Amino acid sequence: MSTHIGAEPGAIAPHVLMPGDPLRAKWIAETFLDAATGYNEVRGMLGFTGTWRGHRISVQGSGMGQPSFAIYANELFDQYDVQSVVRVGSCGALVEKVGVRDVILASGACTDSGMNRVRFHGLDYAPVADFGLLRAAYDAAQARDDVTAWTGLIFSGDQFYTPRPDLMEPMVEHGVLGVEMEASALYTLAAKYGRRALAICTVSDHMVTGEETTALERQETFSAMVEIALEAVTSQA
Numbered sequence: 001m002s003t004h005i006g007a008e009p010g011a012i013a014p015h016v017l018m019p020g021d022p023l024r025a026k027w028i029a030e031t032f033l034d035a036a037t038g039y040n041e042v043r044g045m046l047g048f049t050g051t052w053r054g055h056r057i058s059v060q061g062s063g064m065g066q067p068s069f070a071i072y073a074n075e076l077f078d079q080y081d082v083q084s085v086v087r088v089g090s091c092g093a094l095v096e097k098v099g100v101r102d103v104i105l106a107s108g109a110c111t112d113s114g115m116n117r118v119r120f121h122g123l124d125y126a127p128v129a130d131f132g133l134l135r136a137a138y139d140a141a142q143a144r145d146d147v148t149a150w151t152g153l154i155f156s157g158d159q160f161y162t163p164r165p166d167l168m169e170p171m172v173e174h175g176v177l178g179v180e181m182e183a184s185a186l187y188t189l190a191a192k193y194g195r196r197a198l199a200i201c202t203v204s205d206h207m208v209t210g211e212e213t214t215a216l217e218r219q220e221t222f223s224a225m226v227e228i229a230l231e232a233v234t235s236q237a
């Protein structure tokens with residue numbers, strides 16, 4: 001057991017999908033995994049292990065924001081020897097061409113978080129996805145005709161209710177497609193531990209058009225993203 005995850009050694013698979021929402025973790029386990037069993041209920045941050053097409057896979061909720069995400073990612077990498085993590089999140093679209101329910105494969109993550117400023121003594125580190133996972137996810141997305149997938153930068157913001165939405169303008173001018181709250185920490189920690197990571201996000205809200213999905217949709221209807229994540233993570237096994 002680690003401080004925040006009540007799993008016995010070996011109970012967590014080498015490949016882990018991480019949604020922010022623990023109820024999305026439960027939905028993924030019940031919908032996609034065979035013989036899924038729960039290994040964590042500490043703080044309600046549910047975690048499950050089962051199999052997908054014969055591969056052992058875990059799903060672990062992360063909570064919202066980089067500080068929460070980093071607690072779980074640190075413990076998964078350091079104490080459960082997890083080899084790859086694919087975040088399966090929701091995000092806001094920052095540009096008109098990206099639509100609600102489209103999927104973004106995050107090649108890299110910009111951030112306003114102070115976490116990496118502390119880690120890198122004020123220098124700017126560039127948190128990027130694992131190329132093998134990104135390529136596998138891209139191939140899996142291209143093979144589908146039920147989802148539009150974009151590959152590019154996202155912004156991991158500390159504040160969902162930011163007082164400075166105008167600060168997204170230069171980000172958009174420099175190619176950022178969407179905003180979420182965790183990928184920068186994921187990519188940084190995976191690099192630190194020498195593991196693989198990718199963030200895939202389904203667009204739940206549109207910053208330009210104002211369109212949005214319901215909480216139930218965010219919890220239960222992002223199947224394409226989950227299947228792309230499962231294909232990507234198992235291709236690296």
Ligand SMILES: O=P(O)(O)O[C@H]1O[C@H](CO)[C@@H](O)[C@H]1O
Pocket residue numbers: 019020021063064065088089090091160179180181182218
């Ligand atoms: O749907 P999840 O994975 O939680 O991701 C997004 O949704 C939350 C905000 O509503 C943040 O965690 C953000 O990154």
Ligand SMILES: O=c1cc[nH]c(=O)[nH]1
Pocket residue numbers: 090091092093160179180181204205
């Ligand atoms: O607008 C959004 C939607 C999901 N997640 C975010 O961080 N922002």
